[in-house]
Amino acid sequence: xxxxxTARVERPNPRFFVGSGKAEELKEHRLALEADLILVNHALSxxxxxNLEKLTECRVVDRTGLILDIFAQRARxxxxxxxxELAQLKHMSTRLVRGWTHLERQRGGAxxxxxxxxxxxxxxxRLLGERVKQLQKRLDKVETQRSQAxxxxxxxxxxxxxxxxxxxxxxxxxxxALTGAGVYAADQLFATLDPTLRRIDGLACGPVVxxxxxxxxxxxxxxxxxxxxxxxxxxxxxxxxxxxxDASDPERDSRVADVAAxxxxxxxxxxxxxxxxxxxxxIEGLAARVDAPDRDGxxxxxxxxxxxxGLDGLRGAIAAALSVERxxxxxxxxxxxxxLRARLHAQGLVAAERADEQxxxxxxxxxxxxxxPLFGLAGGDGEWLRAALEPGGKQGLEARE
Numbered sequence: 213x214x215x216x217x218t219a220r221v222e223r224p225n226p227r228f229f230v231g232s233g234k235a236e237e238l239k240e241h242r243l244a245l246e247a248d249l250i251l252v253n254h255a256l257s258x259x260x261x262x263n264l265e266k267l268t269e270c271r272v273v274d275r276t277g278l279i280l281d282i283f284a285q286r287a288r289x290x291x292x293x294x295x296x297e298l299a300q301l302k303h304m305s306t307r308l309v310r311g312w313t314h315l316e317r318q319r320g321g322a323x324x325x326x327x328x329x330x331x332x333x334x335x336x337x338r339l340l341g342e343r344v345k346q347l348q349k350r351l352d353k354v355e356t357q358r359s360q361a362x363x364x365x366x367x368x369x370x371x372x373x374x375x376x377x378x379x380x381x382x383x384x385x386x387x388x389a390l391t392g393a394g395v396y397a398a399d400q401l402f403a404t405l406d407p408t409l410r411r412i413d414g415l416a417c418g419p420v421v422x423x424x425x426x427x428x429x430x431x432x433x434x435x436x437x438x439x440x441x442x443x444x445x446x447x448x449x450x451x452x453x454x455x456x457x458d459a460s461d462p463e464r465d466s467r468v469a470d471v472a473a474x475x476x477x478x479x480x481x482x483x484x485x486x487x488x489x490x491x492x493x494x495i496e497g498l499a500a501r502v503d504a505p506d507r508d509g510x511x512x513x514x515x516x517x518x519x520x521x522g523l524d525g526l527r528g529a530i531a532a533a534l535s536v537e538r539x540x541x542x543x544x545x546x547x548x549x550x551x552l553r554a555r556l557h558a559q560g561l562v563a564a565e566r567a568d569e570q571x572x573x574x575x576x577x578x579x580x581x582x583x584x585p586l587f588g589l590a591g592g593d594g595e596w597l598r599a600a601l602e603p604g605g606k607q608g609l610e611a612r613e
Contacts (some may be wrong), residue, residue, distance in 0.1 A: 214245045214246075214247055215241060215245045215247065217234075217237065217238055217241050219231075219234045224260075225260075226257075226259070226260070226268070227259070227260065227263050228260060228263055228264055229252070229254065229256055229257075229260045229264070233403070233464060235264065235267055235268075235329050236267075238250070238264070238267075238268060239267055239268045239269075240405070241512065242270050245547075247270065248270060248271070249270065249271050249273065250264070250270050250271070250272045250273070251273055251274075251278055252264075252272060252273070252274045253275055253366055254274060254275055255275050255276050256272070256274035257273055258306045258307045260296075260305065260501075262272060262307075263590055271582070273430070276303060276305065277364045277443050279429065279512050280296065280299055280300050280303055282560030283296045283299070284296050284297075284300065287479055290354075290563075293349055294350055294351050294354070295351065297347060297488050298347040298348065299449070301340055301343060301344050301347070301558070302344065304338055304340065305337065305341070317418060334344070338554070340572055348487050350370065367415060370411070370420060370421050371395060371417070371420045371421070371424055371451040371452065371534050371538060372409075372420070372421045372422075372449070372450045372451050372452075373412075373420050373421070373422050373423070373450060373451065373452045373453075373454060373530060373534075374423040374425055374447040374450035374452070374453050374454070374520070375387055375422070375423065375424050375425060375454050375456055376421075376425055376428065376447050376453050376454070376455055376471060376475065376480075377427065377428065377454075377456035377457060377466040377469060377471055377488075378427060378428055378429065378457070378461075378468075378471055379428065380458070381456045381458045381461075381467075381490060381491075381515050382425065382429070382456060382458065382490040382491055383424055383425070383427065383456045384424055385490075385517040385518055386454075386488065386490060386517035387408065387422060387424040388517075389474075389517045389520055390412060390422060390527075391410040391411075391412055391422055391524055393408065393410045397422065408424045409421055409422065409423045409424075410422055414527075415527055415530060415531045415534075416528070416531035416532075416535070417530070417531040417532075417534040417535050417538065418532065418577075419535075420530070421554060423447070423450065425444065425564050426444070426448050428470065428471045429470070430466075432469040440576070444480075447475070447478065447480050448478050448479050448480045448483075449532060450480075450483060451483075451484075451536055451538070452483070452484050452485070452486065452578045453475075453480065453484070453485045453486070454485075454486050454488050454526075454530070454531065455468070455471060455485050455486065455487050455488065456488045456490050457487060457488065457489050457490065458490060458491050459489035459490060459491050459495060459514065460491045460492075460494035460495055461490050463469070467558050468487075484510070484533060484536075485510045486510055486511055486512075486513060486526075486530065486533055487509065487510055487511070487512045488512075488515060488526060488530055489511050489512060489513065489514045489515070490513050490515055490516065490517050491516060491517075491518070492515065492516050492521070492522070493516040493518060493519050493521070498514065499514070500514050500515055500516070500521045500522025500525060501513075501522070501525065501526040502514075502526075502528070502529050510533075511529055511532075511533070513525055513526045513529050527546045538577070538578065538580060539576055539578055539579075539580050539583050539601060540575075540576065541575075541576050541600075541601060542573055542574065542576070543556075543571045543573070543574045543576060543597075543600060544570075544571065544573055545569045545571045545573075545574060546570065546571040547570070548571075549571065549572075549593070551593065552589070552593045552596075553572055553574065553593070553596065555586060555589065556576070556586075559578075559582055559583075559586065560578070560582070561576050561577075561578040561582060561583060562574055562575070562576065563575045563576065563577035563578075583597075583601065
C-alpha cells in the first residue's frame with residue numbers, strides 16, 4: 213500500500229459513491245503515487261466502480277471484490293473452491309460491461325427478415341448463468357453429503373461445539389491446541405475456509421465433536437454467505453458456540469458485535485455461547501481465568517492458545533455449558549408406549565435400550581433442543597415426556613399411568 217485517502221460520506225453519490233470533488237482528488241492522488249490499483253473499503257455498485265475506473269484510469273476493487281479475491285487464494289478443498297467460484301460469478305454477473313464495442317449485432321441471413329443476433333455481452337451473460345447453475349448443482353450434492361454426515365453425528369448423540377469468531381482471532385490455533393489436529397493455521401485473513409471436525413475425549417460431559425469454521429468479517433458479502441451455507445451450517449446446527457475473540461485487539465468490542473450480526477444472519481444468533489478471549493499472552497499482567505455467566509452475557513474464558521494456557525479451564529467451561537444444554541436420563545416405557553419409543557428413535561435421541569416383559573428401558577443422551585419439540589406430541593405422550601424429564605420427575609411406568 214502506497215497511500216490512503218479518507219472521505220466522510222453521509223449519502224453515497226450515485227455516480228462515484230464519493231462526491232465529484234473527492235473523486236477528482238482521488239485521481240490526482242493516484243497519479244502522484246503512481247498506484248496501479250485502488251481499493252475501496254466499501255461495497256460499490258457496478259456503475260460506481262466503472263465510473264471510478266474511467267475517471268482514474270486505474271483498476272478499482274471494492275470491499276466485496278477484495279474479500280472474494282482473498283477467499284480465492286485461501287481455498288484448498290474441492291468444496292471451498294466451488295463455493296468461492298460461485299460467489300465470484302454471482303458478483304461478476306452484475307459487472308459485465310460492453311467491452312466488445314468492435315462487435316456490432318450480427319444479423320442472421322442476407323434477406324434481412326431475421327432478428328438481431330446475440331451480442332458478445334449477452335453471450336457472456338448466458339455462459340456465466342450456465343456455469344452458476346452447474347456450480348449450484350454440485351454444491352447442492354456436497355451439501356447433501358454433509359447433511360448426511362451431520363445426521364449420523366446426531367444419531368451417535370455426540371454434541372457439536374463450533375468455533376466461530378472474527379477472522380484471525382486464533383480459532384485454528386485453538387482448535388489444534390484442543391484436539392492436536394495440526395490443521396493449517398496462520399496469522400492472516402481467512403486462513404481457514406473449510407470446516408474441520410475432530411472428536412475430543414476426556415471432558416466431564418463425555419466426548420464432543422469440535423468444528424473449526426470460516427472466520428467472519430464485518431459486512432460479509434451476501435453472495436459469500438449464500439455460497440458457504442453448507443460450511444456455515446456447522447455453526448448454525450451446533451449445540452454450543454465458542455466465540456473466539458482476540459483479547460489484544462483494540463477494536464474487539466466492535467468485532468464481537470460484527471460476529472453477532474453474522475450469526476443472526478445465518479440463523480445461529482440464539483445458540484448458547486462461550487466467549488473465549490484468546491491471545492492473553494500479548495497483554496501484560498493478564499492471567500488465564502474463567503468468569504461465570506452473568507446478566508450481561510455468557511461465561512468468559514481467558515486463554516492463550518499459542519502457549520496452551522487456560523485450556524483446562526476452557527474444557528471445564530465447555531463441559532459445564534453442555535451439561536446444562538443436554539439431557540441424560542433413563543426412561544422406562546411400557547409395552548403400550550411403542551409410538552413414543554419410535555419417535556424417540558426417529559429423532560436420534562436413544563443412546564442405549566434394554567427390553568423386557570414390562571417394556572423398554574431407554575437411555576436418553578441428546579441436546580435439549582432436540583428433545584423439547586417432542587413435548588408437543590399428541591395423545592398425552594408429550595406431557596408425560598415433559599414431566600418425566602423434569603428434575604426429580606418420575607421416569608417410569610407409574611408416571612405415565
